[in-house]
Amino acid sequence: MIEDLHYPGHLESLMELLRTLPGVGKRAAERMVLAMLKWDTEKQSTFGRLMLELHENVISCPECGAIAEAGKRCPVCGDSGRDRSCLCVVEDPQQIFAVEKSGTYHGLYHVLGGRLSPLSGNNGENMTTEKLLERASRPECREVILALGADVEGRATAVFLAELLKKCDVRVSQPALGLPAGAGIGYADGATIAAALAGRKEF
Template sequence: MRDYPADLEEMIEQIRRLPGVGRRSAERMALAMLKWPADNLRAFGGLIGRLPESLVRCPVCGNLTGDGEECPICSDPGRDRSLICVVEDLAQLYTVEKSGSFRGLYHILGGKLSPLDNRTEADLNLESLTLRIASGGVKELIIALGSDVESRGTSYFLAEKYRGRVEKITVPAQGLPAGASLNYADGATIAAALSHRQMLD
């Protein structure tokens, strides 16, 4: 269907790229936004346009930060610096953080290994993780990736790579719903999984 003016059609297609949004929902959202006051629309557009510059990655862990300095988690003196929880992406970091059950630091991989899609070690945010481990003080690496095949492959790869360089390499205990990643587990499930960690051999 191409009954909409070009800009509106383009907007619908952009909204549709978001996870879980189909054509009909995207249309409803775009049409709803057209009802906003012009100033709100301009402000929203400006905000989106600024994002590539206004949100940058923490040079230590890969979390988002507003100023290019260490993120609030890395710079929090109250966090346990001997524990690093490795997650795939920001959504997982926020999920674990919201569960309130983890007081260590994080490392965002930014993806997982996928031989079929040609995603290799070079595509992961590993340089800074290697540096963090080499600089000492990291006792345990908790590899909290999903339970799909690629995540498991990536977990074993990381265990192989860092074995002997930290005291312990663990994974959260079983208890995450089969086939689901941390993104979809609730706070209590995550807290339980993190407090009963298993060695990854």
């Protein structure tokens, strides 16, 4: 019996990479890599090529920070039918998909890219605050909805932004019902989000 049996280094490296993904543990990474090993060469090449080209083909929308194709604005910013007087501030791009699925919101978005977390030393340096203030200061902007999580950090971030937004001539609101905390909004069903966004209250 070989006591310290390893997979070849190449496979170990792939497993290590996959384990950095959310929800992927050691066993899941192992299963994925062993399944990839059984792919035919064409499928393996396609996977490799897609990963290689990811960086140049997919970007953050230069306007709102959502996921966009390289050289373009995201589909929401590029849609001339959207209500440009309203900005919905979310933490992550995936939350836009959840809100869009609800079908009740027709304005624009702003992806914050982070949240205040004083306990872990995050004071919001990674947030796109400057861009948000610039967009909120535009003459067409009338309302900013802070659709952030209802947990302590989400609340702290909303209070911080509401204070900064006082210098812009906009109504600052929040969903009346409160959204699920943190990334939870990404998993909330459309009806929950629609109900939360339908009623808005002044911040």
